[in-house]
Structure formats: structure tokens, C-alpha cells
Amino acid sequence: MSARIIDGKAVAADLRARLAERVRVLGFAPGLRVVRVGDDPASGVYVRNKDRAAQQAGFNSATLQLPETTSEAELLAVVAELNADPEVDGILVQLPLPQQIRADAVLRAIDPAKDVDGFHPVNAGLLATGQPGLVPCTPKGVMHLLRAAGTAPRGARAVVLGRSNIVGKPMAALLLAADATVTVVHSRTQNLAAECRRAEILVAAVGRPEMVRGDWVAEGATVIDVGINRLPTGKLVGDVAFAEASAHAGAITPVPGGVGPMTIACLLENTLEAAIARRGLAEN
Ligand SMILES: Nc1nc2c(c(=O)[nH]1)N[C@@H](CN(C=O)c1ccc(C(=O)N[C@@H](CCC(=O)O)C(=O)O)cc1)CN2
Numbered sequence: 276m277s278a279r280i281i282d283g284k285a286v287a288a289d290l291r292a293r294l295a296e297r298v299r300v301l302g303f304a305p306g307l308r309v310v311r312v313g314d315d316p317a318s319g320v321y322v323r324n325k326d327r328a329a330q331q332a333g334f335n336s337a338t339l340q341l342p343e344t345t346s347e348a349e350l351l352a353v354v355a356e357l358n359a360d361p362e363v364d365g366i367l368v369q370l371p372l373p374q375q376i377r378a379d380a381v382l383r384a385i386d387p388a389k390d391v392d393g394f395h396p397v398n399a400g401l402l403a404t405g406q407p408g409l410v411p412c413t414p415k416g417v418m419h420l421l422r423a424a425g426t427a428p429r430g431a432r433a434v435v436l437g438r439s440n441i442v443g444k445p446m447a448a449l450l451l452a453a454d455a456t457v458t459v460v461h462s463r464t465q466n467l468a469a470e471c472r473r474a475e476i477l478v479a480a481v482g483r484p485e486m487v488r489g490d491w492v493a494e495g496a497t498v499i500d501v502g503i504n505r506l507p508t509g510k511l512v513g514d515v516a517f518a519e520a521s522a523h524a525g526a527i528t529p530v531p532g533g534v535g536p537m538t539i540a541c542l543l544e545n546t547l548e549a550a551i552a553r554r555g556l557a558e559n
Pocket residue numbers: 321367368369370371392412413503511530531532533534535536537538539
């Protein structure tokens with residue numbers, strides 16, 4: 276079998292266009308503030324892309340750039356200001372942070388109602404207990420991609436490779452909420468390949484270049500590759516060996532152009548949701 280390619284760029288562009296139209300109809304500009312600390316070059320690219328996508332969709336977006344030497348207390352003070360600012364609907368602190376700052380302490384300080392990354396323990400708890408809240412952008416984007424691919428999670432065997440708070444755990448919760456039968460596997464799991472081979476939906480989010488080989492993929496499975504790994508050659512690859520896996524999968528996301536663009540589109544979706552909820556508006 277040669278897999279269908281799930282075009283994340285196109286799905287993200289479509290979502291961004293629909294969000295822009297909703298913003299136009301609502302008649303106000305949702306406020307987004309992205310905080311970048313230091314000069315990690317990849318973060319620079321992501322933050323610029325977020326800002327540009329937000330502005331193109333009619334959001335009131337700005338990036339706050341802080342020096343690499345920023346202390347945790349200084350960053351917490353910036354977060355407190357944004358929490359108190361009525362013009363701000365969404366706050367996102369770009370990760371990774373410099374080593375003198377505890378990311379957990381900063382993420383916990385963000386007002387959960389403005390936590391458009393969905394990383395605050397309150398939002399994580401709401402998701403884990405099946406209640407409405409702000410959902411992390413990358414797993415939310417994966418759910419959009421499954422819909423676009425025509426892959427229904429209900430009753431399907433889903434395997435999530437990776438157990439991070441940012442992707443693996445919320446991904447498992449979302450699939451479970453969509454009635455999939457979910458298994459989470461990780462570096463300590465025995466027989467990883469055999470576990471993955473059982474999946475009708477396989478989500479790889481482990482951060483190891485091309486770890487998932489062709490014979491880990493069941494015939495006809497939908498494979499979603501969350502990994503974005505830069506090889507020493509400069510080439511960007513996912514957690515899945517794309518050519519090998521494509522020979523078995525029914526549908527597969529590429530890297531680049533798969534999950535990555537959805538992360539940014541879903542950030543806009545979350546910011547719009549936060550703006551609507553903060554204003555007590557209900558859309559019809
Ligand atoms: N606060 C957060 N920090 C980080 C997150 C996050 O969701 N919230 N995720 C990643 C980085 N990230 C967004 O911030 C992100 C990474 C990659 C892409 C993307 O579109 N990638 C492209 C390829 C880009 C390239 O050429 O390098 C693709 O996959 O097509 C978007 C967002 C860590 N930090």
C-alpha cells in the first residue's frame with residue numbers, strides 16, 4: 276500500500292481562514308501575547324510564524340522579547356501583568372526557557388482562562404476529567420488532522436508513542452474522549468514495535484528521529500507524526516521513517532507540513548475560544 280498524504284499545511288490554512296471569518300463576524304480582535312525569553316533560533320521562527328498567522332487572521336497579536344538573562348521572578352512579573360491586562364485574551368510563553376527559569380512555575384502562573392497553550396494544571400485536569408477547557412495545540416491539531424483524513428477514532432485501537440505533558444498525555448485524553456481504545460507506550464515499554472503494530476491510529480510523539488520503522492505500522496493504519504527533529508545534515512525528519520511507513524500506512528502526515536502547521540492554527544483557535552469565553556459570548 277502507498278499511503279495517502281495528510282496535508283497539514285492545507286488543513287491548517289483552511290482552519291485559519293475559518294477563524295479569520297469568525298473574527299470578522301464577531302467584530303473584535305482577540306488579544307494574543309507570545310513571550311519569548313532568550314535567542315533560541317528555532318523559537319524565533321515559531322514565534323514569528325505565530326505572530327504573523329495571528330495578525331493575518333485579524334487578531335491583536337504581539338511578541339514580548341525578553342533577554343536570555345531574565346530571572347524567573349522577572350518573567351513571573353511579566354506574566355502577572357498580562358494576566359491583569361483586559362486587552363489580553365491569550366498568553367503563551369514559548370518553550371524551551373533558559374535553564375535559570377522553572378517552566379512549571381511559569382506555566383502555573385498563567386491565568387487558566389488565558390492559557391492558550393493548555394499547559395496549566397487546571398486545563399490539564401479539565402481535559403483529563405472530560406470537561407471543557409483550553410486544550411494543548413499540538414494534540415488538538417492531531418484531532419483536526421484525523422477528521423480531515425476521514426479516520427474516525429470511535430472504537431478504533433489508538434497507540435500514542437510518548438507520554439509528555441505537552442503532547443502524549445493530552446493526546447491520549449483527547450482520543451479517549453473521542454471513544455478510541457487508547458494505549459500509551461514509551462521508552463520503558465516492552466515490545467514497542469509489536470504494540471505499535473496493533474494500532475489503527477498511531478501517533479508518534481517521542482522526539483527520536485525516524486524511530487518508528489515500516490514494520491511497526493499495520494496495513495492501512497493512520498500514522499500521525501508529531502516529531503520535528505533536525506538531523507546534523509540540516510534535514511528535518513519526524514519520529515517516523517516516512518518512506519518505510521508509507522508502504523504500510525493507509526494515511527500518513529509528512530514532516531515538515533503535517534502536524535507543525537496545525538499547532539499554530541490551533542493556537543489561534545484557542546485564543547478565539549478564550550476571547551469568546553472571557554467576554555461571556557456564545558456563538559450560534
Ligand atoms: N509554548 C509552547 N512552546 C512550544 C510548543 C508549543 O506548542 N507551545 N511547541 C513547539 C514549537 N512549536 C510551537 O511553539 C512549533 C514547532 C514547529 C512548527 C512547524 O510548523 N514546523 C514546521 C517545520 C518548521 C521548520 O522548518 O523548522 C512543520 O512541521 O511543517 C510549529 C510550531 C516547542 N515549543
